Amino acid sequence: MTREKAWPWIATAARAGLAGVWIAAGALKVGDLAASGRAVNAYQLMPYETAKVVGAVQPVLEIALGLLLLAGLAVRLSAGLSAALLTIFIAGIGSAWARGLRIDCGCFSAGGELGAGQSPQYAAEIARDLGFLLLAGILLWRPRTRYSLDGLLLGGPTDGGKR
Amino acid sequence: MSKGERDRARARRIVEHQKAQARRRTVTMWTSVSVVLVLVVAGLIGWGMLADQEKATAGALRTPAAAVDDGTAFAVGNGPVTVDVYEDFLCPICHVFENESGATLRQLATTGRITLRYHPIAILDRASNGTRYSTRSAAAAAAAAEGGKFSEYHDVLFANQPAEGSDGLDDARLVELGRSVGLNSTAFADAVTGRTYWSWAAKATDTASARGVTGTPTVHVDGKAITEPSGGPPRPATLEAAVAAAG
Structure with missing residues (x-):
């Protein structure tokens, strides 16, 4: 397979992967919005009233973004918004690390402050988010993917190569 | 094929190309608008769920008579x-x-x-x-x-x-x-x-x-x-x- 033929497949895998990440991250938090708000509050970056709203909006937003990526609608825009969100998360974790807070990032759970026996995993959390950012970067660079609504509407690679 | 025919064929291709590009721009615009709308609605749903929860909590609140500090301790x-x-x-x-x-x-x-x-x-x-x-x-x-x-x-x-x-x-x-x-x-x-x-x-x-x-x-x-x-x-x-x- 030549490189030009391989890219749509690589980008398709990135799209599916990023969609799965968002849907999982949102689904794990959406069941307890109060806990999600407390996890945001634990970063101590905004007043509690604001953190509560952010904590409630975020999981639903993550699920929606995941579903949009899964459908492949306006992939470049969805990937750009994903990259923006991930950058905010990385900055948040970095700031918690820099201030010496002892919290779980709350990325895939309603985290919050850690108990005495636990240690924060900031480096691993940031590395993981950088991996997700790479997926978003691939899609920003090569947004044309197989099996996408974009392909269906615009014409182009949608059906595994057959035109 | 004469030179005139060739020119006409090329002009036709250019027009078709421009039409296709215009169509793609329209589709991209509308898909982008859809994405933004979906995300705004999702955000509002999250906000609404929070408001519902808080209303349910406030409605069902029973505070023990002995409680102090705004009834929380x-x-x-x-x-x-x-x-x-x-x-x-x-x-x-x-x-x-x-x-x-x-x-x-x-x-x-x-x-x-x-x-x-x-x-x-x-x-x-x-x-x-x-x-x-x-x-x-x-x-x-x-x-x-x-x-x-x-x-x-x-x-x-x-x-x-x-x-x-x-x-x-x-x-x-x-x-x-x-x-x-x-x-x-x-x-x-x-x-x-x-x-x-x-x-x-x-x-x-x-x-x-x-x-x-x-x-x-x-x-x-x-x-x-x-x-x-x-x-x-x-x-x-x-x-x-x-x-x-x-x-």
């Missing part, structure tokens, strides 16, 4: 210095803290030096296999306060603390522990099994979060957070010093 003693203790009955470090410093706090309260205010909060609901032990135990403690036995029930809950990640104690066991400290009324049992104080537990937790409590145990002496230099919960000597400094 239970007091022991009435000394001049206020010591607030925020605890989750599932939190193992809270159990350690109670074993190490609980007696000191009670003694400071009974000798009239402090007003000890216990705030049972529920931040570890995710660690009891979906049975919400943190909420159930905090609500049961509120029911015990209504029955006049908060301190006794608080102590027996920690003495019988289940492990994090287990199902926690079931409601029947919570009622049984109540009976062991003299809470024999059906009112207590009904409050435990009927989830009477679940909304109260949610409100107490929310109030603590608004005060910047992000973990348990958290100890405030006259509103100021007190820890060991290591960041751990305060031991007796540190508590005594903080109370002496505040008083």
Whole structure:
């Protein structure tokens, strides 16, 4: 397979992967919005009233973004918004690390402050988010993917190569 | 093919290309608008879910008569210095803290030096296999306060603390522990099994979060957070010093 033929497949895998990440991250938090708000509050970056709203909006937003990526609608825009969100998360974790807070990032759970026996995993959390950012970067660079609504509407690679 | 035919063919291709590009731009614009709309609606749904939850909590709120501090805590003693203790009955470090410093706090309260205010909060609901032990135990403690036995029930809950990640104690066991400290009324049992104080537990937790409590145990002496230099919960000597400094 030549490189030009391989890219749509690589980008398709990135799209599916990023969609799965968002849907999982949102689904794990959406069941307890109060806990999600407390996890945001634990970063101590905004007043509690604001953190509560952010904590409630975020999981639903993550699920929606995941579903949009899964459908492949306006992939470049969805990937750009994903990259923006991930950058905010990385900055948040970095700031918690820099201030010496002892919290779980709350990325895939309603985290919050850690108990005495636990240690924060900031480096691993940031590395993981950088991996997700790479997926978003691939899609920003090569947004044309197989099996996408974009392909269906615009014409182009949608059906595994057959035109 | 003559030169004129070739030119016409090329012009046709250019026009077709431009038409296709214009079409793609239109499609891209509308798909982008759709994406933004979907995300805005998703955000509003999240906000709406939060508002619904808060309304349900406020509507079902029942506050024990003995509760102090805007109805979110239970007091022991009435000394001049206020010591607030925020605890989750599932939190193992809270159990350690109670074993190490609980007696000191009670003694400071009974000798009239402090007003000890216990705030049972529920931040570890995710660690009891979906049975919400943190909420159930905090609500049961509120029911015990209504029955006049908060301190006794608080102590027996920690003495019988289940492990994090287990199902926690079931409601029947919570009622049984109540009976062991003299809470024999059906009112207590009904409050435990009927989830009477679940909304109260949610409100107490929310109030603590608004005060910047992000973990348990958290100890405030006259509103100021007190820890060991290591960041751990305060031991007796540190508590005594903080109370002496505040008083």
